[in-house]
Amino acid sequence: MQIKAGSWTHKLSSMSVFRQVTLMICVAVAGADLLTAFFYWYFEFDRLPLDIVLTTIIVLIVGYPLGFFFIGQNVKLREMALELDRLSKIDDLTGLFNxxxxxxxxxxxxxxxxxxxxxxxxxxxxxxxxxxxxxxxxxxxxxxxxxxxxxxxxxxxxxxxxxxxxxxxxxxxxxxxxxxxxxxxxxxxxxxxxxxxxxxxxxxxxxxxxxxxxxxxxxxxxxxxxxxxxxxxxxxxxxxxxxxxxxxxxxxxxxx
Incomplete structure (x- = not known):
């Protein structure tokens, strides 16, 4: 099965900022929890649930502000590019095509x-x-x-x-x-x-x-x-x- 290049990035960019940030946080939380689980499986088990909770909280606290900032900037740049493209085609006085x-x-x-x-x-x-x-x-x-x-x-x-x-x-x-x-x-x-x-x-x-x-x-x-x-x-x-x-x-x- 062949996946078209860029299809997943197009789907991602079409989401709202909140959904993009949430998806990013979910991936970050899953990755952090899996790493924590791996290390505690390898070394010890007694504090595993507590550390998973702490890791999740840390990722949420750090990830959401960063996600909103970076993805929000990306959305603003995309909107600016679309507006500039529109303005380049329109006569600014009449609103008709130039x-x-x-x-x-x-x-x-x-x-x-x-x-x-x-x-x-x-x-x-x-x-x-x-x-x-x-x-x-x-x-x-x-x-x-x-x-x-x-x-x-x-x-x-x-x-x-x-x-x-x-x-x-x-x-x-x-x-x-x-x-x-x-x-x-x-x-x-x-x-x-x-x-x-x-x-x-x-x-x-x-x-x-x-x-x-x-x-x-x-x-x-x-x-x-x-x-x-x-x-x-x-x-x-x-x-x-x-x-x-x-x-x-x-x-x-x-x-x-």
Whole structure:
């Protein structure tokens, strides 16, 4: 029977600190008692029960504080490592994926969707006249707009895809199993949500914040970068046609 390397250490590290310390103490007590029993079997028997009790008490007194300290430190380090790994993947302002993580995940998911011939779509989102928001109301208000947009995207997209802030006021969403019409419905919900965000951001009550959204489908034989480029072209068409709108790639007007 072959035991997978590291399986017992994984099981041990998944236990609570109390259980890990208790297991360590039990092993220490058993080892100390066995050694005590061996020496008294070899030399004499009259004080064996008393010394086993004393040995157990000593191990408990010394072992529990040491166990909680060392294993507790190990758990804290593991939690810190997990948190640092999470933070390295997340945009700290919006809570969405950052650009690097989104590109890595999107490449993998698009390749899987293409191989399985599943439908999917890319949404490219840009806040209209965002520089004016920063200039007129300050960067703190601009950050509040981006944060609210991130919350809207998370709520609307949910489990239907993954989303990221690519940088500045640009966002992207990869939708699973969404053909053009379904992707447009999701994009429209994001657009309408942003149009109402001034109500919840102090100072923007009389200002309408809008976004332009471009959509491209995921096609067989093409990769993520191609889909993102086509979504970017759709976004450009939305900007050119007046902003505050959703444009699918099949709705773009071909150049004359």
């Amino acid at each position: 650009r690097r993580t989104f590109f890595a995940e999107a490449r993998r998911l698009v390749a899987e969707q293409v191989a399985a011939r599943d439908q999917g779509a890319i949404l490219f989102i840009d806040v209209d006249h965002f520089k004016a928001v920063n200039d007129d109301f300050g960067h703190a208000t601009g950050d509040a707009v981006l944060k609210e947009l991130g919350a809207i995207i998370r709520t609307v997209v949910g489990e239907a895809g993954i989303a990221a802030r690519l940088g500045g006021e640009e966002f992207a969403v990869l939708l699973h199993g969404a053909e053009g019409r379904r992707a447009a419905e999701i994009a429209e919900r994001v657009r309408r949500g942003v149009a109402n965000c001034g109500r919840v951001i102090p100072g923007l009550e009389r200002t309408t914040v809008t976004v332009s959204i471009g959509i491209a489908s995921i096609r067989a034989g093409y990769d993520f970068e191609d889909a993102l480029l086509r979504a970017d072209h759709s976004l450009y068409a939305a900007k050119e046609s007046g902003r505050d709108r959703v444009v699918r790639e099949d709705e773009r007007v071909a150049p004359a």
